[in-house]
Amino acid sequence: MSKSLQAIRGMNDILPEQTPVWRYFEGTVSRLLDNYGYKQIRMPIVEFTELFKRSIGEVTDIVEKEMYTFEDRNGDSLTLRPEGTAACVRAVLEHGITGGGQVQKLWYIGPMFRHERPQKGRYRQFHQIGLEVFNLDGPDIDAELIVLTWRLWGELGIRDAVKLELNSLGTSESRGRYREALVEYLSAHHDKLDEDSQRRLKTNPLRVLDTKNADTQAVLVDAPKMADYLDDESRAHFEGLKARLDAVGIPYVLNPKLVRGLDYYSKTVFEWVTDKLGAQGTVCAGGRYDGLVEQMGGKPTPGVGFAMGIERLVLLLETLEQIPEEISRQVDVYLCAFGEEAELAGLALAELVRDQLPNLRLQVNAGAGSFKSQFKKADKSGALYALILGDDEMAQQVVGFKPLRGQGEQQSIAWDALAAHLATCVVQG
Numbered sequence: 001m002s003k004s005l006q007a008i009r010g011m012n013d014i015l016p017e018q019t020p021v022w023r024y025f026e027g028t029v030s031r032l033l034d035n036y037g038y039k040q041i042r043m044p045i046v047e048f049t050e051l052f053k054r055s056i057g058e059v060t061d062i063v064e065k066e067m068y069t070f071e072d073r074n075g076d077s078l079t080l081r082p083e084g085t086a087a088c089v090r091a092v093l094e095h096g097i098t099g100g101g102q103v104q105k106l107w108y109i110g111p112m113f114r115h116e117r118p119q120k121g122r123y124r125q126f127h128q129i130g131l132e133v134f135n136l137d138g139p140d141i142d143a144e145l146i147v148l149t150w151r152l153w154g155e156l157g158i159r160d161a162v163k164l165e166l167n168s169l170g171t172s173e174s175r176g177r178y179r180e181a182l183v184e185y186l187s188a189h190h191d192k193l194d195e196d197s198q199r200r201l202k203t204n205p206l207r208v209l210d211t212k213n214a215d216t217q218a219v220l221v222d223a224p225k226m227a228d229y230l231d232d233e234s235r236a237h238f239e240g241l242k243a244r245l246d247a248v249g250i251p252y253v254l255n256p257k258l259v260r261g262l263d264y265y266s267k268t269v270f271e272w273v274t275d276k277l278g279a280q281g282t283v284c285a286g287g288r289y290d291g292l293v294e295q296m297g298g299k300p301t302p303g304v305g306f307a308m309g310i311e312r313l314v315l316l317l318e319t320l321e322q323i324p325e326e327i328s329r330q331v332d333v334y335l336c337a338f339g340e341e342a343e344l345a346g347l348a349l350a351e352l353v354r355d356q357l358p359n360l361r362l363q364v365n366a367g368a369g370s371f372k373s374q375f376k377k378a379d380k381s382g383a384l385y386a387l388i389l390g391d392d393e394m395a396q397q398v399v400g401f402k403p404l405r406g407q408g409e410q411q412s413i414a415w416d417a418l419a420a421h422l423a424t425c426v427v428q429g
Helices: 018-033 048-053 061-066 085-095 138-158 170-185 195-203 205-210 213-220 232-248 310-319 339-356 371-381 389-398 414-428
Strands: 047-048 069-072 075-080 104-113 124-135 163-168 266-273 281-286 303-309 335-336 362-364 384-388 398-403 411-414
Touching: 018 104, 018 124, 018 138, 018 310, 018 335, 018 371, 047 048, 048 075, 048 085, 061 384, 085 104, 085 124, 085 303, 124 138, 124 310, 138 232, 138 266, 138 281, 138 303, 163 232, 163 414, 170 205, 205 213, 266 303, 266 335, 266 411, 281 310, 303 310, 335 339, 335 371, 339 362, 339 384, 339 389, 339 414, 384 389, 389 398, 398 414, 411 414
Parallel strands: 335 362, 335 384
Antiparallel strands: 047 075, 069 075, 104 124, 124 303, 163 266, 266 281, 281 303, 384 398, 398 411
């Protein structure tokens, strides 16, 4: 017997009972971004492999171990995108939309791919919403990115469950000086480092700061601090960011070990973290990457952005029970019709109601059925009300109106008054 077909490990189906929460989250974010003046951009999920090697860095874990890379029929090396920033930079360069200092405030949504060990909140195909801003170099735009996420957490009801961590990585020059000091310190304690940190010491020493190994963390207690190596420009930028967050009243924690996993970051880096999801605590992260556009062949262009993980934020909403009741209900009204004449009238009546109430979620029974079976389907749909069309209702040109979720007697409503009655009852319900 052949093996049954199933999804690839770490790449999950999002089932119909799950999608309302996703749509609620995505809709909330997209409306907020519209209000802040961000425009959506959509990029391919496949790019030339060289794009990610040049942007993310060849000695990062993503490029070395996690990318889905393959050769196409033309012999080109292609990769499923592991993150969105590089692809967005490639797009703005290719189409010249940041030339001449044009400010671009962009956002995107879609799947990313990394070959990691699947676990709750971490998958091989995962979904992100990302923001990227080009040609603004001040701390004001860094602050705006953080402020709008703070507003988002408020709208979603999860502010008390997340914490903001901040750090500054300085310019490439100041970071280079810090790297030398860190390597010198860690080399003197080489035997106390875990195996992965020993490897990173030779390839990407700043990532040692991000280790979860307890013994290496103990070594890092007395390690040099990035703050002591910041240049004046980076220090002033960081102070400007903190002043703006203080002005708005957004609490934050300074984390000198926060470095992020990608080579292109400079100056501001930040993470929104939670302790409600176990090991996978980061729900949104980003920072400034002023040298990336030039690194990818463009002119010097300031850039800053972030990405938030949809799976983790949906999981957080579910864990905290912060999903509005109406989100899980996909039907407001269910129309039951008995007999062919009633089915024809019901179809026409439903379309008239939809013309007048375009936001009403009205489902018409399909497949006929007895009174009992149709009402069973109406109840299972989650609808607040059932509409009933039978021989008696047809003769009087009325529709039976029956509450399904609360108190109230069935009543008869004239066809031409139905839309107005539903507008009042569904809103109140």
